[in-house]
Amino acid sequence: DVKVTQSSRYLVKRTGEKVFLECVQDMDHENMFWYRQDPGLGLRLIYFSYDVKMKEKGDIPEGYSVSREKKERFSLILESASTNQTSMYLCASTETGQVNGYTFGSGTRLTVV
């Protein structure tokens, strides 16, 4: 069964901490994405990557960075966590042209206190 795995299901961090959210896929997909999902706002794209070491900003990249050193792993980094980054974070991957669209990870619910 193909999978996108996010390392943590729930996470609580303090304001100002550096936070790493990890995502690993086993489908050899070129494209990986990080979204955050908030009530009433839907899914908003933070960053995506279409190849190793390649990245592009999404709609809301401020306060975030990403790393893709290996094809299967895409990390989201909160440089200095703030309370307005409390959210559900979803990782997704897809092969270019794949008709099923994205495969999502199970999500990480991050609370910044």
Added chain:
Amino acid sequence: GQNIDQPTEMTATEGAIVQINCTYQTSGFNGLFWYQQHAGEAPTFLSYNVLDGLEEKGRFSSFLSRSKGYSYLLLKELQMKDSASYLCAVRDPTENQAGTALIFGKGTTLSVSS
């Protein structure tokens, strides 16, 4: 600009039929997707339309009209487990270099009662 609209909430009863509409205005178009998302879980793929017409898959069907920028998801013989959010998403090949980006609507929360 990019915009995808769908109703915020809908309610229905077990055994009924419900239609969830989605309208979109995007710079490009290369397919429309419907996802189901239960509370606290990740979205899961339901359907994909790239040509006009109806795609049927069991109790779920999805329709697309590209000229009208319109799609709907039809759920038949509703069950309590169908209570979830339903996300409409458009693949816009102009959005990123790889042509893979999906633009999501805010989702429609469907509540099914007995």
